[in-house]
Amino acid sequence: MPSETPEIYVDADACPVKDEVVKVAQRHGFVVTFVSNGGLRPSRDPMIRHVVVPKSADAADDWIADRLKPGDIVVTSDVPLAARTVEKGALAIAPTGRLFTEETIGMAVAMRDLKQHLRETGEIKGYNPGFSARDRSAFLSALDSLIRRAARG
Numbered sequence: 001m002p003s004e005t006p007e008i009y010v011d012a013d014a015c016p017v018k019d020e021v022v023k024v025a026q027r028h029g030f031v032v033t034f035v036s037n038g039g040l041r042p043s044r045d046p047m048i049r050h051v052v053v054p055k056s057a058d059a060a061d062d063w064i065a066d067r068l069k070p071g072d073i074v075v076t077s078d079v080p081l082a083a084r085t086v087e088k089g090a091l092a093i094a095p096t097g098r099l100f101t102e103e104t105i106g107m108a109v110a111m112r113d114l115k116q117h118l119r120e121t122g123e124i125k126g127y128n129p130g131f132s133a134r135d136r137s138a139f140l141s142a143l144d145s146l147i148r149r150a151a152r153g
Helices: 018-028 059-067 079-087 103-120 133-152
Strands: 008-009 031-036 048-052 072-073 091-092
Touching: 008 018, 008 059, 018 031, 018 133, 031 059, 059 079, 072 079, 072 133, 079 091, 079 103, 091 133
Parallel strands: 008 031, 008 072, 031 048, 072 091
Antiparallel strands: none
């Protein structure tokens, strides 16, 4: 029987805020599922789950998207996964604290596609900005607010 309580799914490969997700989720009593291609240390906490998927390009994204229900939370910097999340009525947040919503996801997808095109044509380099303490703080605050919102339904 599916759980009525929203869950948190983390696109865990290269996610810089795994510890922060656990900290906030434990405070609110949410189950967290880390989905990755491997290499994560399992937890003894029954509220923390680890799922290892095959090493194909979108395996973690597909696994998460297939299980989402409205109100769940997905932590990802992957814009296509965020779009799938929003489409299913779930909530998406990037490790920087950026929320993906129905109002913002179209622009996020367009910007991602534009930047990908510019990288492919050599117009820009493929560097991402470094992850900062400010990003971590913004994420903690935004996730806490998102969890409160999800808990209210």
